[in-house]
Amino acid sequence: MITFDSVTKRYPDGFVAVDNLSLEAETGQITVLVGPSGCGKTTTLRMINRMIDATEGQILLDGSDVRQIDPPTLRRGIGYVIQQAGLFPHRKIVDNVATVPYLLGWEKKKARDRAMELLERVGLDPKMAQRYPFQLSGGQQQRVGVARALAADPPVLLMDEPFSAVDPIVRTSLQEELLRLQAELNKTIVFVTHDIDEAIKLGDKVAVLRVGGKLAQFAAPKTLLSEPADDFVREFLGRDRGIRRLSFVSSSYLKLRTDLTVTSSSAAGPSDDAWLMVVSEDGKPVGWLDRDEPFGTYVHGKDSLRAALDAALLSSSGQAVALDESGRVVGVATRKALDEALSEAADG
Numbered sequence: 001m002i003t004f005d006s007v008t009k010r011y012p013d014g015f016v017a018v019d020n021l022s023l024e025a026e027t028g029q030i031t032v033l034v035g036p037s038g039c040g041k042t043t044t045l046r047m048i049n050r051m052i053d054a055t056e057g058q059i060l061l062d063g064s065d066v067r068q069i070d071p072p073t074l075r076r077g078i079g080y081v082i083q084q085a086g087l088f089p090h091r092k093i094v095d096n097v098a099t100v101p102y103l104l105g106w107e108k109k110k111a112r113d114r115a116m117e118l119l120e121r122v123g124l125d126p127k128m129a130q131r132y133p134f135q136l137s138g139g140q141q142q143r144v145g146v147a148r149a150l151a152a153d154p155p156v157l158l159m160d161e162p163f164s165a166v167d168p169i170v171r172t173s174l175q176e177e178l179l180r181l182q183a184e185l186n187k188t189i190v191f192v193t194h195d196i197d198e199a200i201k202l203g204d205k206v207a208v209l210r211v212g213g214k215l216a217q218f219a220a221p222k223t224l225l226s227e228p229a230d231d232f233v234r235e236f237l238g239r240d241r242g243i244r245r246l247s248f249v250s251s252s253y254l255k256l257r258t259d260l261t262v263t264s265s266s267a268a269g270p271s272d273d274a275w276l277m278v279v280s281e282d283g284k285p286v287g288w289l290d291r292d293e294p295f296g297t298y299v300h301g302k303d304s305l306r307a308a309l310d311a312a313l314l315s316s317s318g319q320a321v322a323l324d325e326s327g328r329v330v331g332v333a334t335r336k337a338l339d340e341a342l343s344e345a346a347d348g
């Protein structure tokens with residue numbers, strides 16, 4: 001766990017970049033620092049590995065004051081990923097990833113084997129290992145940056161806007177990759193971004209900072225969206241806060257109709273105006289009976305209410321087709337069911 005205890009950073013010119021910050025970044029979780037430009041995110045992050053020293057207060061790493069640990073020892077246990085990866089341009093990818101193991105005196109083969117294993121882990125083709133950084137795309141370079149930070153298996157990972165220099169599609173896949181990796185590795189990650197959507201997607205907890213380095217709110221994404229502490233946080237979260245909050249509401253509350261499905265073999269014409277979902281022999285959705293309209297599906301109980309609503313909006317039926325995890329139809333969520341679930345979500 002990383003504990004900030006009343007930490008202030010005053011730069012030599014007197015400027016206060018971080019003001020009396022107290023928060024805890026839990027072990028094995030992703031803690032995101034988010035806020036507008038200049039609010040002190042990078043300063044906060046760099047005080048953890050002592051690239052910058054705090055002026056007042058204490059930062060504790062599993063109970064030990066980081067000021068009492070000499071910086072090289074401290075940094076051995078802390079991986080660091082920055083924007084645009086910061087790779088060494090004249091070193092091959094494999095050697096970039098093996099940088100820290102080499103510094104730690106690992107034998108060359110062991111260091112390279114570790115680098116190859118990590119390249120695969122972050123989703124890169126092993127063929128990339130022999131290339132130089134300029135021969136990789138921005139997204140690939142970021143993956144290498146993550147692999148390099150993980151090379152010595154540090155328990156803590158600091159990430160400073162690591163995905164902000166890549167296009168939105170690559171960015172989404174890097175975010176997903178990070179969540180997948182984190183599910184396996186359980187690192188203590190402190191992640192800086194100015195993008196609130198990224199913060200909400202990645203953070204177990206999110207610290208919203210305001211200019212002047214003051215903590216505005218520190219909470220789980222769900223709480224931020226439902227109970228922003230003040231107008232600054234509310235505005236920073238943006239306009240569609242209500243819709244985004246549905247991402248944290250389970251679809252398991254939706255009441256399903258099982259009488260609105262028909263099997264392909266028994267399908268007859270519609271008896272009334274109801275939209276009936278035709279289901280194949282093996283339980284998969286085929287389409288609406290006698291209506292050439294698209295349909296949307298979601299995984300019941302696993303996907304969020306937002307996903308179910310999105311599925312419903314994909315056809316003029318206004319209904320979402322509920323599947324189990326193996327893709328078999330378990331029922332249909334009607335407009336009425338969605339409406340009820342939405343009112344409950346609005347209350348809660």
Ligand SMILES: Nc1ncnc2c1ncn2[C@@H]1O[C@H](COP(=O)(O)OP(=O)(O)OP(=O)(O)O)[C@@H](O)[C@H]1O
Pocket residue numbers: 011012013015016017035036037038039040041042043044194
């Ligand atoms: N060495 C320094 N001396 C004086 N002021 C500094 C110094 N370094 C940073 N600052 C100021 O401290 C404030 C916080 O900077 P910091 O880089 O931590 O912000 P940030 O939230 O990471 O911003 P961004 O999102 O733009 O990267 C800024 O106003 C910056 O100008």
